[in-house]
Amino acid sequence: MRKSSLLALVGAFAVAAALVIGPAASAKPTKVMAGTVVIIHDQEPPTLRGAWEDNNLLATSLVTNNIWYGCEIYNSNAQFVPRLCTSKPKIVKRSPLTIRFTYKASAVWSDGSPVTAKDFRATWKVFINPHNNVVSRTGWEDIRSVKGTGKTVTVVWKKPFADWESYVASGPYQAKAIAGKDMNQTFENSIPVSSGPWKFQSWQKGVQITLVKNTRFHVYRPMKFTRVVFRYILDTNARFQALKAGEGQAIQSQPQLQIADFLKDRKFVVIRKPDIAFEHVDLQFGPQGHPALKKAFVRRALTTGINRQQIADALYRTIAPGLPSLNSLIYKPFEAQYQNFWGRAYPFNQARVINILKANGCTGGPARASASNNDIFSCPGVGKLSFRFFTTTGNQLRALAFEIMQRQLKSVGINLEARFQTGGVLFGTTLPSSDWDLIMFTYGQTPTSKITSKDLYACGGDQNYGLYCNRNATALLNKVPLTLSAAQRTNLLHQAESKYIVKDVPSIPLYSRPAFTIRSASLHGPLVNPTTEGMPWNISDWTS
Amino acid sequence: MLTYIVRRLLYSIVVLVAASFLVFTFVAVSGDPLAALRVTPNVSQDTIQKIVERKHLDDPIAVRYWHWVQDAVTNKFGTTLLGDRRILPDLWRVMKNTLQLVIAAEFIALTIGVGVGVYSALRQYSFFDYSGTTFSFLGLAIPVFWFALMLQVLDVKVFQWTGHRVFPIANLSSVDPGGGIHFAIDRIHHLILPVFVLMIVNMAAYSRFMRASMLEVLNSDFVRTGRAKGLPERKVVMKHAFRNALITIVTLSALNLGGLISGAIITETVFSLDGMGLYFVNSLLSNDPYPVMAWLMITATAIIFFNLVADVLYGVLDPRIRYD
Numbered sequence: 001m002r003k004s005s006l007l008a009l010v011g012a013f014a015v016a017a018a019l020v021i022g023p024a025a026s027a028k029p030t031k032v033m034a035g036t037v038v039i040i041h042d043q044e045p046p047t048l049r050g051a052w053e054d055n056n057l058l059a060t061s062l063v064t065n066n067i068w069y070g071c072e073i074y075n076s077n078a079q080f081v082p083r084l085c086t087s088k089p090k091i092v093k094r095s096p097l098t099i100r101f102t103y104k105a106s107a108v109w110s111d112g113s114p115v116t117a118k119d120f121r122a123t124w125k126v127f128i129n130p131h132n133n134v135v136s137r138t139g140w141e142d143i144r145s146v147k148g149t150g151k152t153v154t155v156v157w158k159k160p161f162a163d164w165e166s167y168v169a170s171g172p173y174q175a176k177a178i179a180g181k182d183m184n185q186t187f188e189n190s191i192p193v194s195s196g197p198w199k200f201q202s203w204q205k206g207v208q209i210t211l212v213k214n215t216r217f218h219v220y221r222p223m224k225f226t227r228v229v230f231r232y233i234l235d236t237n238a239r240f241q242a243l244k245a246g247e248g249q250a251i252q253s254q255p256q257l258q259i260a261d262f263l264k265d266r267k268f269v270v271i272r273k274p275d276i277a278f279e280h281v282d283l284q285f286g287p288q289g290h291p292a293l294k295k296a297f298v299r300r301a302l303t304t305g306i307n308r309q310q311i312a313d314a315l316y317r318t319i320a321p322g323l324p325s326l327n328s329l330i331y332k333p334f335e336a337q338y339q340n341f342w343g344r345a346y347p348f349n350q351a352r353v354i355n356i357l358k359a360n361g362c363t364g365g366p367a368r369a370s371a372s373n374n375d376i377f378s379c380p381g382v383g384k385l386s387f388r389f390f391t392t393t394g395n396q397l398r399a400l401a402f403e404i405m406q407r408q409l410k411s412v413g414i415n416l417e418a419r420f421q422t423g424g425v426l427f428g429t430t431l432p433s434s435d436w437d438l439i440m441f442t443y444g445q446t447p448t449s450k451i452t453s454k455d456l457y458a459c460g461g462d463q464n465y466g467l468y469c470n471r472n473a474t475a476l477l478n479k480v481p482l483t484l485s486a487a488q489r490t491n492l493l494h495q496a497e498s499k500y501i502v503k504d505v506p507s508i509p510l511y512s513r514p515a516f517t518i519r520s521a522s523l524h525g526p527l528v529n530p531t532t533e534g535m536p537w538n539i540s541d542w543t544s
Numbered sequence: 545m546l547t548y549i550v551r552r553l554l555y556s557i558v559v560l561v562a563a564s565f566l567v568f569t570f571v572a573v574s575g576d577p578l579a580a581l582r583v584t585p586n587v588s589q590d591t592i593q594k595i596v597e598r599k600h601l602d603d604p605i606a607v608r609y610w611h612w613v614q615d616a617v618t619n620k621f622g623t624t625l626l627g628d629r630r631i632l633p634d635l636w637r638v639m640k641n642t643l644q645l646v647i648a649a650e651f652i653a654l655t656i657g658v659g660v661g662v663y664s665a666l667r668q669y670s671f672f673d674y675s676g677t678t679f680s681f682l683g684l685a686i687p688v689f690w691f692a693l694m695l696q697v698l699d700v701k702v703f704q705w706t707g708h709r710v711f712p713i714a715n716l717s718s719v720d721p722g723g724g725i726h727f728a729i730d731r732i733h734h735l736i737l738p739v740f741v742l743m744i745v746n747m748a749a750y751s752r753f754m755r756a757s758m759l760e761v762l763n764s765d766f767v768r769t770g771r772a773k774g775l776p777e778r779k780v781v782m783k784h785a786f787r788n789a790l791i792t793i794v795t796l797s798a799l800n801l802g803g804l805i806s807g808a809i810i811t812e813t814v815f816s817l818d819g820m821g822l823y824f825v826n827s828l829l830s831n832d833p834y835p836v837m838a839w840l841m842i843t844a845t846a847i848i849f850f851n852l853v854a855d856v857l858y859g860v861l862d863p864r865i866r867y868d
Contacts, residue, residue: 038719046627053595054627056584133595133627136586184628205637206818207715229719233816234826238714241696245703245713424831427583428576441583449585462588 035226037523037542039535040239040248044206044232049187051127056135061532062252063209063230066539068171069196069219071101074531076538077334078276078447080169084115084195084219089168094484096144097157099168105151106218109174110194117148120155120168122175132183138452139167160482162489163451171195197223197540208232221540228539243268243518249544250519250526252535255397259319262518269519272320273528274333274512277444279401280326281306281389281508286467288435292382299505300346301356302438305412307348311404312511315397319514326509329457329501330450330493333512334530337490341502342509353412357385365413377413386415387437390430393420398440401510431465439465442513447531450493453477457501468506472499545859549852556848560841567840568609568833575831577601577625599625612837621838631838634823639805639842641716642812642819644731646804649739653746654797660747661754661793662786665762676751683748692741692814699737711737714816738815742808746800753796757789764788791861795854802850806843 045060050068065073071085082088089101107115126132127140142161147154155168174193178186191200197220198211209230213223231248233239240258243251244265253259262268283293283302292298308325316323324333331338350369357365357377362385365377377385389406391398399420406416416438421430430436443449443456454477455461459469476496483489501507517535519526525542526535578595581587596602600611615622621631660680664673696713703709712718712734721730761767762785770780807821816822820839827835859865 036719046624047629049627052627053581053591054624054629056581056587135581135584136588136591138586138588188629204717205634206641206822207717208719210719231715231719233714234822235714235813235816237693238696238814238816241700242713242715245700245709247709247713247715422575424575424577424579424829426579428579428831432582443583443585445585452586455585463583463585 035224036229037225037227037250037544038229038231038248040231040233040243040251042232042234042236042239042254044234045209047188048191048200048203049183051135052184053133053135058532058534062534062536063200063211064191065171065533066196066198066211066536067191067194067200068173069194069217070169070171071103072165072169073537074447074529074533076273076527076529078529078531080165084171089165091484092154094160097160097164097484099155099157099164100152101168102152104219107151107195108216108218110199110214110216111192112216113174113176114151115172115174115195116150117146117153118175119172120153121146121148122178123170123172126173126178126183129183139163143167160484162481162483163448164484166446166448198228201227206232223540224543225539228536243520246520249523250517250535252528253516253518255316255319255514255516257318257396259516259518263319267521269521271517271519271526271528272514273530274323275515275530276332276447276449276512277442277515277530278326278329278332278512279398279440279442279510280329281405281438281440281510282466283468283506283508284434284437284439284466285469285506286434288433289467290382290387290437292379292385293387293437295360295379295382296504297356297360298379298382298385301353301412302409302414303342303346303505303508304349304356305353305409305414306405306508307408308342308508308510309348310408311401314404315400315511316514319516323511323514326511328497329507329509330453330497332530337494339494339498341498345502350408350412353414357413362413366411369411371407371411373411373413375413376410376415384415385413386417388419389416389438389440390419390421390426390436391440392423392426394422402440434465434467440510451481451489453480453493453496457496457506466506468504470500470504473501473504476500545856549856552852552855556845556852559848560844563844564837564840565609568612568837569605571828571831571833571836572605572608577831577833579831595626608833612834615834616837616841621841622834625832625834631835634835635820635838635842638807638819638823641817642805642807642821645735645738645742645808645811645817645819646801648735649742649746649808650797650801650804652739653743653750654793656743657747657750658754658790658793660751661756662758662781662789664751664755665758665789666781668759673755676755680748680752683744684752686744688741688745688810689814691744692738692811695737695741696814716817738808738811738817741814742804742811750793750797753792754789757792758785761785761789787861791858794857794861798850798854798857799847802847805846805850806839 041059041062043057043059045057045063046055048060048064049055050060050064069084071089072080073083075081084103084107086102086104089099092098092100103115109115124140124143124146127134127137139161142158144156144158157164177193189203194200194214197214197217199214201210201212203209211228213226233242236256236258239251242248259270262270283299285294312323312325327340327343328338354365354368357379360379362377362379364375366373366375379385389402391402402418409416431439455463457464457468458474458477459471473496476492480489480492483492515528515530517526517528523542523544525538527538529535529537578592581592600608612622623630660676664676667673699711699713716731716734718730721727767780767785770784805820807819807824809821809825812819812821813825824836824839827839
């Protein structure tokens with residue numbers, strides 16, 4: 001080899017080596033620390049500025065909820081439990097709605113300064129400042145004033161506001177950490193203080209976020225681990241393989257077929273529970289929808305002709321056997337207020353579907369249900385019962401759910417035409433255009449989303465893309481956000497759903513998606529938390 | 545030569561502008577960056593409408609493209625559509641990671657591929673030649689994602705049987721990578737599987753091209769003349785045949801390298817490597833045209849540059865080619 005070729009080779013090696021070593025030039029060698037728990041997650045936060053318009057993500061809240069610790073946090077049953085506060089916040093006056101809560105004396109920031117009313121007030125100001133690109137001002141902008149200088153905070157609302165607890169429970173920013181800052185550029189890559197069990201240490205972009213124990217956290221049991229690392233592995237297969245290979249100890253997972261492997265593996269424990277997010281099929285009432293969908297008997301026939309329990313069984317037999325179908329659009333199976341409205345109103349009955357359609361003058365369909373049926377009903381004035389069914393592409397579970405529904409309905413003379421689209425097109429263009437007949441997707445909700453059910457099911461609701469409108473249901477749903485009594489709210493929601501929504505069928509609930517936590521058998525403590533608190537909500541209780 | 549390069553660079557500007565407009569149009573019409581917000585509880589239509597107005601999302605495509613051009617030129621590729629995060633720091637980070645992967649894979653693939661190709665040509669129809677041919681076809685035929693997945697599964701099985709993790713499954717570094725040389729070793733350890741996957745495919749191609757090219761040259765008149773003149777076989781092969789046979793490989797590898805700068809999308813995705821390919825996929829999925837555009841400008845520039853390098857090298861290696 002000539003000298004010049006050798007030099008070229010050495011040069012190539014040098015470039016490669018420089019690229020590898022370059023980023024590490026300032027790093028100091030460290031040893032793997034004991035007392036570290038590694039959580040593998042499927043998405044990396046874009047920034048640490050949660051609840052912003054580009055960053056309303058679970059991935060972010062998993063990291064930041066234990067930094068901006070709440071007056072209360074959601075436990076694994078989606079119930080508020082006090083943490084920074086001495087007790088649950090109290091209503092001291094109903095008109096104007098006045099809430100009072102007190103931070104514990106032990107509630108201090110990681111820099112030693114106390115958590116006070118000033119911090120909560122500064123947080124409120126952030127969310128109502130029109131310059132800040134927060135994802136939603138709803139609720140915050142309904143607050144008239146935040147008073148208090150010490151540990152006790154008094155919040156006065158402009159009007160009765162049922163969802164007040166979500167706002168006063170939220171973790172405040174530290175006032176001095178955000179003073180004078182442009183919040184659209186703050187907490188981009190780090191958070192300097194913490195009021196929770198862990199504090200931010202470092203972020204190796206594209207790889208991991210490292211959090212360390214906050215030694216000044218005394219409002220609850222401190223973390224037993226010295227360090228928590230979120231490792232970001234975006235590919236589903238790689239994520240599960242990495243867990244098997246011991247590169248992490250826990251995963252909070254969406255339903256994936258790979259979970260089946262872990263159910264059989266003694267080295268791992270799989271915990272599952274119905275989530276708040278629920279799968280459903282919306283029906284279109286607007287002018288761009290199929291005219292048949294404006295007929296209540298057609299909507300009822302559709303619902304009766306879908307075996308919802310069979311869908312839940314078929315989809316989750318392997319990874320979550322026994323998952324119940326969902327029988328309420330408002331409450332979830334793990335909630336005490338949950339009632340079986342839809343199961344009672346529409347038990348799966350194919351003979352009944354045919355009878356309903358025939359009784360309303362529809363013709364051309366089968367005489368009885370048959371798996372090989374190709375005859376489709378036509379109904380007077382609305383034509384053939386053939387509907388455009390939209391959902392997202394690339395989701396095996398949705399494709400299977402569609403296939404089952406399509407077969408079940410075809411056997412009773414109703415046709416579904418598949419229109420699968422990417423999430424961006426489906427949610428960005430198709431859904432808001434209301435140019436669809438049926439559309440299947442998941443609503444990711446919060447425990448208090450039911451208070452704003454009007455957004456989904458009231459006339460002109462912000463997210464009522466199906467254009468459903470029932471004045472009676474709307475009147476009840478509109479009262480809910482103004483009703484301070486939880487029992488009265490439940491009563492209103494039950495009335496709206498059982499008397500009107502179930503009968504009108506604006507949407508068909510399918511199932512609450514199961515949420516999963518997989519942990520290595522040597523790690524104890526992680527539970528499924530169906531809220532945005534996620535798996536680390538009880539990090540203080542984790543041991544290995 | 546200089547005139548040729550300047551002319552090519554001028555053409556390239558036109559190509560970049562046209563490509564950027566087309567890609568912007570395709571990304572902008574293929575999805576809605578606000579899709580997720582539309583089904584987020586408590587996000588009002590009013591909020592969404594304000595974002596649409598602030599970000600010019602309901603303007604014609606040409607106007608939106610012009611906004612992007614202004615932002616890209618005056619603000620170093622600008623910021624993301626939502627959140628106003630600067631794009632360039634992220635792109636630099638992922639490009640460094642991709643370069644580590646690509647340079648290592650290309651270097652090894654070229655070294656082994658060229659060696660195997662030359663030896664196969666010199667020992668045509670030998671056992672080595674047949675074996676090389678078989679493995680090359682195998683390397684070309686195996687789908688990258690499947691091969692990568694199988695390596696991961698095998699790695700996990702070895703871990704389960706022995707309790708020792710031979711290679712990391714994913715990511716670019718360990719939880720505690722350390723610094724300096726420790727960091728470098730840790731990074732190399734993490735890159736072994738992805739480099740191997742990427743290298744196998746490229747090596748297979750290079751060895752086939754090199755073999756064919758070498759055989760063609762070895763059977764040409766000037767090589768026969770060299771041998772008839774009594775030149776030592778080593779000199780005939782290495783100085784005359786090899787240099788001429790390299791022309792194809794140089795062109796191919798230059799073009800390949802240009803393409804690989806855009807990221808080995810499948811390899812980076814399967815191994816969750818924070819590189820250009822994964823960056824592109826994530827940007828595309830979020831329907832944000834601005835990071836996609838920044839990615840495109842860098843990769844298109846790289847491809848154009850390496851095309852030019854290939855053409856120039858072609859002339860250097862083959863004195864018969866002139867650009868005047």
